[in-house]
Amino acid sequence: DASDIEKGTYPHFMLKEIDEQPLVMRKIIQEYQNEDNEIKLDPEIRKAMTDCDRIYIIAAGTSYHAGLIGKQFIEKFANIPVEVHVASEFSYNMPLLSEKPLFVYISQSGETADSRSVLVQTKELGHPALTITNVPGSTLSREADYTLHLHAGPEIAVASTKAYTAQMAVLAILAVDTAKAKGIELDFDPMQELAIVANAMEAMTDQKDLMEGLAKDFLSTTRNCFFIGRSIDYYVCLEGALKLKEISYIQAEGFAGGELKHGTIALIEEGTPVIALATQEPVNYSIRGNVQEVVARGANACVISMKGLEKKGDSFVLPQVHELMTPLVSVLPLQMVSYYAALHRDCDVDKPRNLAKSVTVE
Ligand code: G6P
Numbered sequence: 001d002a003s004d005i006e007k008g009t010y011p012h013f014m015l016k017e018i019d020e021q022p023l024v025m026r027k028i029i030q031e032y033q034n035e036d037n038e039i040k041l042d043p044e045i046r047k048a049m050t051d052c053d054r055i056y057i058i059a060a061g062t063s064y065h066a067g068l069i070g071k072q073f074i075e076k077f078a079n080i081p082v083e084v085h086v087a088s089e090f091s092y093n094m095p096l097l098s099e100k101p102l103f104v105y106i107s108q109s110g111e112t113a114d115s116r117s118v119l120v121q122t123k124e125l126g127h128p129a130l131t132i133t134n135v136p137g138s139t140l141s142r143e144a145d146y147t148l149h150l151h152a153g154p155e156i157a158v159a160s161t162k163a164y165t166a167q168m169a170v171l172a173i174l175a176v177d178t179a180k181a182k183g184i185e186l187d188f189d190p191m192q193e194l195a196i197v198a199n200a201m202e203a204m205t206d207q208k209d210l211m212e213g214l215a216k217d218f219l220s221t222t223r224n225c226f227f228i229g230r231s232i233d234y235y236v237c238l239e240g241a242l243k244l245k246e247i248s249y250i251q252a253e254g255f256a257g258g259e260l261k262h263g264t265i266a267l268i269e270e271g272t273p274v275i276a277l278a279t280q281e282p283v284n285y286s287i288r289g290n291v292q293e294v295v296a297r298g299a300n301a302c303v304i305s306m307k308g309l310e311k312k313g314d315s316f317v318l319p320q321v322h323e324l325m326t327p328l329v330s331v332l333p334l335q336m337v338s339y340y341a342a343l344h345r346d347c348d349v350d351k352p353r354n355l356a357k358s359v360t361v362e
Contacts, residue, residue, distance in 0.1 A: 012349045014157035024152045025198035028169045039177045045146045049178040052102035057084040058118045059106040062160040065239040069327045070171035078178035087114035105131045108163035109358035110138025157350045159246045197328045200319040204332045215340035218273040225273040230257040233277035236327045240334030247342040257290040270298035279306040279326040
């Protein structure tokens with residue numbers, strides 16, 4: 001059938017889409033840059049970003065996780081406060097809004113009903129909306145005032161991979177563009193950093209054997225798995241856990257390293273797999289402490305660190321990228337480990353049970 005043709009030599013769309021990530025980064029660089037190597041972005045979006053006093057990011061699933069990283073970019077670069085909300089909860093618990101809010105809807109498909117219902121609500125209140133989507137012309141794109149395109153190409157596997165990294169890349173560009181428009185001086189060239197990210201992604205997708213080995217060692221028979229990280233790594237842990245849950249049906253949770261001692265460490269038993277991310281210099285010491293704590297209670301720990309922060313015994317060392325760009329790179333081993341775990345557990349990787357690619361019911 002047609003889907004077989006599109007898959008090419010790949011056994012699954014998910015693996016193909018994981019591998020496409022460096023290409024998508026390069027495509028985004030191309031699409032968001034003009035001949036003078038400046039950021040190319042709709043001036044109306046620039047104006048909406050600089051006019052607002054607070055940004056409300058609304059999304060679901062993996063797109064929500066990208067929003068958590070987007071908040072870091074926008075707050076750190078553009079100095080605008082950002083709230084990130086799960087779409088399905090927003091309507092019941094709408095926070096007190098600022099005077100000039102801008103709503104940013106992040107949605108791979110642009111069709112998620114939960115996000116759309118918030119969009120309808122905030123449009124009725126008269127607030128401007130920007131949709132960041134892989135499908136221009138989708139419902140969320142048509143109904144919002146502005147659209148930013150992800151340029152990731154069709155994503156077929158139910159578990160989102162390349163859309164997540166594309167969402168973060170576009171959010172980084174948007175944040176830097178806004179900072180520039182506001183006259184904020186930055187020592188950060190998003191295109192250059194994304195080019196470094198693309199190379200780092202490529203180096204990782206070349207190491208699938210290692211990822212398959214990790215999946216076998218840590219996840220072939222387990223019923224659960226924990227991901228721990230601090231700071232920006234914590235948000236990637238949430239995404240890593242979601243990937244693993246979605247396709248391998250292993251019960252997985254992402255925890256903030258500092259929260260372990262407040263309850264979750266009680267879950268650690270002999271042989272419990274714990275995957276730790278250590279890509280942030282300021283928290284490297286404390287996350288290593290957490291790893292020791294879980295190992296002392298019998299956990300089977302797998303540490304994924306970044307070059308410059310690595311320690312003996314780490315399972316995988318990521319190539320070095322800018323400290324705010326690490327999520328775009330650290331998620332790849334998590335995607336690949338989830339893929340191989342699902343494969344070895346005979347799960348339907350591209351079409352996991354009970355899940356849909358785009359959820360058009362509330
Ligand atoms: C579904 C998909 C997820 C996705 C979420 C949000 O649950 O299975 O992979 O992250 O919807 O989708 P969206 O298209 O709005 O990004």
